[in-house]
Each structure stands twice: as C-alpha cells, then as structure tokens.
Amino acid sequence: MAIVKEERIGNQRLILGDCLKVMPLLGRFDAVVTDPPYGVGLVQKTSRYATGDAVKAYADDEESIIPLVVAAVEQAVQMAKRVIVTPGVRLLTFYPRPVSIGTIFSPGAGGRDSWGFGCNNPILYYGKCPYLATGKGSRPNSFASNAANPYSEGRVDGHPCPKPLAWMEWLVARASPFEGETILDPFMGSGTTLVACQRMGRHGTGVELDEEYWRIACERVHKAWQQPDLLIPETRQAPVQEGFDL
8 A cells, every 4th residue: 555644734735655656646746845865874763654564664875765766756757847856965966867956055054074064955956947937037046044053943853854944945935936836745754845835825745654754744734734824925935035046
C-alpha cells in the first residue's frame, strides 16, 4: 500500500508513505517545492509504519539518498510546471541539470568545510519562471537570510535539520505567484513547506516516509490552520526587495 496514512488539514494534505510510490498516484501540480535529505549521516533509524506490518530501515548516506532524490526530482519535473529544490552542497552534482541555479546566502548558516564556513544553500530551478511566463516581470533567483543562526531559528523538536519558515515562504512565493495554486513537497520532513502553503493560501500536498516526522508535520500544519490571522495577503507573495541576483 503506497499511502499508509493521510490527514487533510485546512488546504493541506499530509501523506505517510514512500514518495517514489506515492507520487505517481497524485496527478499534476502547479509547482514542487522541496528540501530533500542531504546524505550527511544525520539520520540512522528505523521507521515503523502505523500498520505494524512494514518496517522500513533507511540511512541518510550518499549510497541510499542519491538514487532516491534523483528519481524523485525526475518524477517531479514530469508532474509540475515548475520545480524548486534545495539540494545542499554535498550532493549538488548528482541532481538532474537545472534550468537555473540560485542560492540562499546565510552568513550564520554554516557548518565548516575545508574552505571555511559554508554560507550558501543552493537552489535548483526546473521549468519556466512563473513570473516571466505570466507577464509579471523578473524576480531574483536568490536571496539573503538575515537569521544569525537559521537552523536554530527553524528548530523543530524531533527533527534534525528543519528549514526556517521564512526560507520556505520565499521559495513557495518564488514557485507560485497565485493564491490557490497546488504545491507538492515529496520530502515533507517536519512540514515547513506545508505550513508556508497554509499561511499563504496555497493547496499543499506533502509526502513523508518517517511516521514521527509525519506526526510533527501534522501538528505544525494544524497550528497554522488554527491561526487564519497569519495568512499572508497577495501583495506579499512575490518577494522582490529581499532578494538579489548573483
């Protein structure tokens, strides 16, 4: 069974299951916005689905992650008009060739590597820019984060590496100019993309393999749904001032 569990909260659909098995069942979307696992060894665990019958062991290493993310992005490009992926630096060269590349520049983000602090989070773009395609003009393909430590700012109990909500709101706005559009996140994690969708009036679908993360995502989206006063008006959905072109 591809879809093990699902919840519908507000305009969001949260699915527990393997994204490669679930995605062919979902139809088409206006956009895909996703932050896949990076293959850096953060997660070594066993996930037991609610049925108790299927036990899925997986590791956050390159051998396991590369075939998964490549196949998921290839499927996503077939399912959506535009796709935005934040792949991390480690596996960047393994992804299908994008139409454009941007970055989230965050001086406080970085782990260290052999060249110093890593301050850039790559953004891969597939498909046509929705703003240019609809005559809304050009928008930046990159932006600068003001967070002193974005990973602490985005911290969610129970998940090792959630993205800050402000980052995912910018990416959703970049992929989707119009309220009511449909967004897919095949690597939902703790649900930040769907929280952004709920706040911004988009119809989101998220798929997550791990039941613990799926439950966390359900709780976070439910909280966002209960606070309609936080919905962002149309005039704020296309960030221009806070971005920059490289």
